[in-house]
Amino acid sequence: MSGRVLVTGGAGFIGSHVAEAFLKDGWDVVVLDDLSRGHEQNIPQGARFVCADIRSAEARRLVATGKFDALNHHAAQIDVRFSVESPSVDAGINVVGLVNLLEGAGEGGVKRVVFASSGGVVYGDPEVIPTPETAPKLPVSPYGVSKLAGEYYLRAIGALRGFEGVAMRYANVFGPRQDPKSEAGVVSIFVSRLLEGRKLTVFGDGRQTRDYVFVKDVARANVLATTARLPASADFNAPAFNIATSIERNVRELAESVGQVMGQQPELEFAPPRPGELFRSALDTSKAKAVLGWAPEWTFDDGLRQLVDWFRKEAR
Numbered sequence: 001m002s003g004r005v006l007v008t009g010g011a012g013f014i015g016s017h018v019a020e021a022f023l024k025d026g027w028d029v030v031v032l033d034d035l036s037r038g039h040e041q042n043i044p045q046g047a048r049f050v051c052a053d054i055r056s057a058e059a060r061r062l063v064a065t066g067k068f069d070a071l072n073h074h075a076a077q078i079d080v081r082f083s084v085e086s087p088s089v090d091a092g093i094n095v096v097g098l099v100n101l102l103e104g105a106g107e108g109g110v111k112r113v114v115f116a117s118s119g120g121v122v123y124g125d126p127e128v129i130p131t132p133e134t135a136p137k138l139p140v141s142p143y144g145v146s147k148l149a150g151e152y153y154l155r156a157i158g159a160l161r162g163f164e165g166v167a168m169r170y171a172n173v174f175g176p177r178q179d180p181k182s183e184a185g186v187v188s189i190f191v192s193r194l195l196e197g198r199k200l201t202v203f204g205d206g207r208q209t210r211d212y213v214f215v216k217d218v219a220r221a222n223v224l225a226t227t228a229r230l231p232a233s234a235d236f237n238a239p240a241f242n243i244a245t246s247i248e249r250n251v252r253e254l255a256e257s258v259g260q261v262m263g264q265q266p267e268l269e270f271a272p273p274r275p276g277e278l279f280r281s282a283l284d285t286s287k288a289k290a291v292l293g294w295a296p297e298w299t300f301d302d303g304l305r306q307l308v309d310w311f312r313k314e315a316r
């Protein structure tokens, strides 16, 4: 099935791959982005572009009048540290901006809204690894709270205004077009530093683990989540899916893999651990497999090769 979809944040890293995946699947795609972090050249050919802030009346009107079957929401303030410094600005974009679009979706008869949440932050420091969707939600940063609040608004406004909401709880996404200046992009940071012949900075002892999922797998999951039959359940976690690999990789192993793929021996420099950083993180993906028919197809090394190729050819 295909139709007409609005992809917010489609000039950014993940959203541009999502827009591309929808186009490949035969969808009519409109991208909404204010270019505060994204770049117009990331928007795939074939998508129409509207430059606006998700908090604006213009954005809400676009969702309400654009005859969209689906809204795919990736525009956000994504910096955890910024959310700690300015929680109200974070909430303004990530909560109020989302609610503005959800009101538009209700007015416009949108049937499904897919929302980019974060499995790296909504569970806080989880006891069970790989973490299932049903684990307690104890976000420690304002960014994590804004993502979890977004999921609740999605459920509540969807039920009130007649659309289905799906929350995609991503692990650490990596791949081409990820900004090496963003704090979330440790893979991009390592690749760009090695290309510049610089040392790789490791915070703490480098034994902390993350679950790295390739962006093209994430994009495919979004297309599937737009049309999949959802479980008929009132449970909060029923329409939420971890999008990850369930594989834990520590920072030292990550540095080694990057070095191997780039044919270079990385030199590490150690810095004090960052306050509030999670020690371990990996997500259970069995539900995405059972309900969406999704499982990651890219190996870490193949994804890494794509990222390195992109840096060598195209990175600004």
Ligand SMILES: NC(=O)c1ccc[n+]([C@@H]2O[C@H](COP(=O)([O-])OP(=O)(O)OC[C@H]3O[C@@H](n4cnc5c(N)ncnc54)[C@H](O)[C@@H]3O)[C@@H](O)[C@H]2O)c1
Binding pocket: 008, 009, 010, 011, 012, 013, 014, 015, 032, 033, 034, 035, 036, 037, 038, 039, 052, 053, 054, 055, 073, 074, 075, 076, 077, 078, 093, 097, 116, 117, 118, 119, 120, 169, 170, 171, 172, 173, 174, 179, 184
């Ligand atoms: N990168 C990850 O590992 C990861 C993990 C979990 C969740 N997410 C979520 O996925 C989504 C996309 O993240 P990304 O890594 O691609 O980030 P990104 O910064 O590359 O993309 C976000 C896009 O949103 C746009 N944007 C920001 N504020 C806006 C506003 N007020 N109005 C309109 N557009 C605005 C930016 O210009 C940018 O193009 C975000 O919601 C993020 O929270 C990302």
